[in-house]
Amino acid sequence: MVSEVPALHDVALIDRLGSWFMDASALKQDGVMAPTQKKDAKAISKSQAVGTGCVLAISCFISYAVITHILSRAYFLSRGDDLLGGMWAVAATIFVYRETHQQSVSAALSRMAATLLSFILCLVYLLFFPFSPWGMAALIGIGAIVLTLLGRSEDIITTGITTAVVMVVAGISPEHAWQQPILRLIDTAIGIGVGIAAAWMSLTVGSRFTLQRGGA
Secondary structure: OOOOOOOHHHHHHHHHHHOOOOOOOOOOOOOOOOHHHHHHHHHHHHHHHHHHHHHHHHHHHHHHHHHHHHHHHHHOOOHHHHHHHHHHHHHHHHHHOOOOHHHHHHHHHHHHHHHHHHHHHHHHHHHHOOOOHHHHHHHHHHHHHHHHHOOOHHHHHHHHHHHHHHHHHHHHOOOOOOHHHHHHHHHHHHHHHHHHHHHHHHHHHHHHHHHHHHHO
16 A cells, blocks of 8 residues: 655645646637627626536546545555645646647647656656655756657656655655556546546537627
8 A cells, every 4th residue: 555645735836836838829810800799708708617627626526536436445544645646637737728729739749748758757766766855857868858858848847746756655655656657647648538528518518609699
């Protein structure tokens, strides 16, 4: 059994420092519209904003619930790992929830690529060595080199953050530390899946709503 994580709030703070740089651009309105058209466009914008927020909130809750209530029972995780896994899945959901399907897919591929590389680096390291600041720094540097050579320099930040969090959690809970990369990979996959589904549903409902308003 994985030991309890005693300083989960510190891990959450580390994860938040990454800020996941979501591309939330505002909806633009045409400045030459008549007053009544501007009012309608504003109303649609508000309804879309509320809908987007509600769908994102629900999807984050689903990601958290799946990890903390379903998978935790299957893998017999500690309460600390439950909470950390839920936070990690929620972060992945937020990261891939974008305004268009193409942006969501692109974000999902970026997030998964970064997590996979971090997973490989951390797992190999933790199978043979305990956590150390030098080891963490070395893995972050290796990840940056690999991604630069592969032409994926835009994923360096996400990979570095993922590696740092996984390694620090392994240091906080050294017993079975090698399991941390595996758990975080599962959390990320669940969060991405929920985020992609939520973004698709939001776009579908939003498109139908816009068509109905246009035909009214």
